[in-house]
Amino acid sequence: MWADTLLIVFISICTALLGEGLTWLLVYRTEKYQKLKTEVEKQKVEKQSKRLEKRKETHGDSFYKQHKKKIEREEERLKINNRDLSLVKMKSMFAIGFAFTALLSMFNNIFDGRVVAKLPFLPITWIHGISHRNLPGDDYTDCSFIFLYILCTMSIRQNIQKLLGFAPSRAASKQGNSIFGSNPGQFK
Amino acid sequence: MSTKTKTVERNGTSKSSEDTSLWSKAFTSNSDWPDKEEFLDVVYWMRQFIGIFIGILWGLIPLKGFLGLSLFMLINAAIVYFYCVNFQNINEEEYGGTWELTKEGFMTSFAGFLVTWVIIYSGLYHE
Numbered sequence: 015m016w017a018d019t020l021l022i023v024f025i026s027i028c029t030a031l032l033g034e035g036l037t038w039l040l041v042y043r044t045e046k047y048q049k050l051k052t053e054v055e056k057q058k059v060e061k062q063s064k065r066l067e068k069r070k071e072t073h074g075d076s077f078y079k080q081h082k083k084k085i086e087r088e089e090e091r092l093k094i095n096n097r098d099l100s101l102v103k104m105k106s107m108f109a110i111g112f113a114f115t116a117l118l119s120m121f122n123n124i125f126d127g128r129v130v131a132k133l134p135f136l137p138i139t140w141i142h143g144i145s146h147r148n149l150p151g152d153d154y155t156d157c158s159f160i161f162l163y164i165l166c167t168m169s170i171r172q173n174i175q176k177l178l179g180f181a182p183s184r185a186a187s188k189q190g191n192s193i194f195g196s197n198p199g200q201f202k
Numbered sequence: 203m204s205t206k207t208k209t210v211e212r213n214g215t216s217k218s219s220e221d222t223s224l225w226s227k228a229f230t231s232n233s234d235w236p237d238k239e240e241f242l243d244v245v246y247w248m249r250q251f252i253g254i255f256i257g258i259l260w261g262l263i264p265l266k267g268f269l270g271l272s273l274f275m276l277i278n279a280a281i282v283y284f285y286c287v288n289f290q291n292i293n294e295e296e297y298g299g300t301w302e303l304t305k306e307g308f309m310t311s312f313a314g315f316l317v318t319w320v321i322i323y324s325g326l327y328h329e
Contacts, residue, residue, distance in 0.1 A: 015324045015325055015328055016321075016325045019320070019321045019324065019325060020321070023317070023321070131320050131321065131324040131328075132320075132323065132324040132327070132328040133320055133323075133324075134260070134261070134264060134265070134266045134267070134270060134319060134320065134323040134324075135266060135267050135268065135270060135271060136267065157320065157324070162317070162320065165313050165316050165317050165320075166313075166317050168309065168310065168313035169250075169253075169310050169311075169313035169314035169317055172310045173250060173310065173314075176246070184239060184242060
C-alpha cells in the first residue's frame with residue numbers, strides 16, 4: 015500500500031504545482047491582476063487605519079456622519095475592485111478546471127476498483143460515496159483513490175499557494191464577509 | 203502610518219530579513235505583533251506542523267476510530283488557544299475573537315492530519 019499512497023501524494027503535489035503554474039501564467043503575472051490586487055490591498059489598509067483613527071477620536075454627530083459617508087464610498091469602490099479581481103481570476107479558473115477534470119478521470123481509470131489505503135476510522139455515511147467509490151465489498155474502511163486524492167489536494171494545494179505567496183490575502187478574503195454581513199461595531 | 207508601510211513591505215519581496223526574527227518572535231513569550239497577518243501566519247504554519255505530527259503519531263500507535271479524530275481536534279484547538287492566550291498573551295478581540303484564531307488554517311491542517319494518519323496506518327498495518 016505504500017506505493018499507491020505515496021504515488022497519490024506525488025500526483026497531487028504535481029497537479030497542485032501544475033495548477034499554480036498555469037494560474038500564474040494566465041492570471042497572476044498579468045498586469046491587470048497585479049494592479050487590481052495592489053489596489054485592493056492598499057484600500058484595505060487605508061480602511062483599517064481610518065477605522066483606528068476613528069476609534070481614538072471623540073467627536074460630534076456631524077463629524078461622525080461625514081466620516082461614515084466617506085468610509086461607505088470607499089467600501090463601494092473596494093467592492094467593485096474585488097469583483098473585478100474575481101472576474102479576472104474566474105475565466106482562467108474555468109479553463110484550468112476543465113483540464114483537471116480530464117486529468118482526474120484519467121487517474122480514476124487507472125486506480126479503478128483498487129483499494130489504495132485502509133482508513134483507521136469508519137467514515138460517516140454521506141462520505142461513503144466518495145471514500146468507497148467503485149470499490150468492491152462492504153468494508154467501508156477501504157479507501158478509494160478519489161478520497162485520498164481530495165484530502166491530499168486540500169492540504170497540499172493551499173500550503174503550496176501560501177509558500178509561493180499566491181494565496182489570497184486574508185484582507186481580500188475577509189472583504190467578502192464584510193460586504194455581505196458587515197462587522198458589528200465597525201462604525202462605532 | 204507605520205502599519206501601512208509594514209503591510210506593504212510584507213506583500214512585497216523584502217521578506218528574508220524578517221524571517222529570522224519571525225522565528226525568534228514566534229518562540230518568545232509575549233512578543234509584540236504589530237502586523238496581525240504575521241501572527242496569523244505563525245498560527246497557520248504551527249497548525250500544519252501539529253496536524254502532520256499528530257497524524258504520524260496516531261498512525262504509529264495506531265490510534266483508530268472516532269477517538270483519533272476527536273483527540274486531534276481537541277489537541278489542535280487547545281495548543282493554538284494556549285499558545286495565543288497564555289504564551290503570546292494577545293488580545294483575541296483584535297483578531298476577531300477566539301473563533302477566528304481557532305479556525306485559522308484548521309481545514310488544511312485537518313486534511314494534512316488525515317493524509318499522514320491514513321498513509322502511515324495503512325502502510326504499517328495493512329500490506
